[in-house]
Amino acid sequence: MLGEEELRKLFPEYEDTIQPSGIDLKVDKIYEQTTGGSLIDNQKNLPEIKELKCDENEIYTLKPKTAYSVTIMGKTHIPVGYTMLYLPRSTLLRSFISVHTAVGDPGFYGTLQFMIVNNGEYEYKLKKGERIAQAVVFKVTGSGEYDGSYQEKNNINKGS
Template identity: 45%
Template sequence: MILGEYVLRDLFPDLDEDQYQPAGIDLKLDRVFRLEGRGALLEGDDKRLPEYREVETEGGVFELEPNVPYVLELAPELEIPEDTAVLFLPRSTLLRSGVSVHTALGDPGFRGKIRVLAVNHHAAPYRIAHGERVVQAVFLRAEDAGRYEGDYGR
């Protein structure tokens, strides 16, 4: 079952009014990082992320160069309830503009900043302002779920 706007208003009462949607909440762009160097996902728990270099804004606007992967850090930080999982979906304006957003599942009990991968597939740079809504979080009830025990939350 997808949690609707009125349930989400109770769970997340401190959001801006424009972040509440009928079937989710919008997350806003906070920081942008460019990936540098090597990463690895090897046997067992041997995983190494590439280095993240923060991209500075120009007058509060980030510029995404064509065909470069960027990590977008979103606001607000989320605390996902233990009986809920979250699907993160791109806002359609980005897709219509040639910018893909790649996401993962938010597990029950995850607490922390949400980061997604974005790639500008257009031939020209794409500009996006700090604080713009870029991802919609859709919350689903997860029956008999375990709790997030990963490396990326707090």
């Protein structure tokens, strides 16, 4: 796992959120599901979503027993030869809020999107810009490069 010094070199876009062993990731927008979806024979039919409105203080209210999609501030570029694992912040877990994530593949560039669930019996308030997850980075030997449907175009030189 990479530490603070290496993270600063590889991820200058996260300079203000780099921790000793990871990168804090902050809430940008939260979305509610409005339709169903499916995954059949690797054909993705994603549910439609709509942005959850926050109040005038940029605070979202998460309903009990409800799942939401959340995007993370900024674009993430994972260099080839590295992978990211995303872990929830313990404060959320202690508050009955779970964050569901996936693996960040080498070469991925784009907006990170996770699922956040209020598993509790009560509403939960979450302010835009709060840290909800931490990315930990590992070297990967013999890796290829992500070229999936969630890849966004970028101006970053490949392999950098």
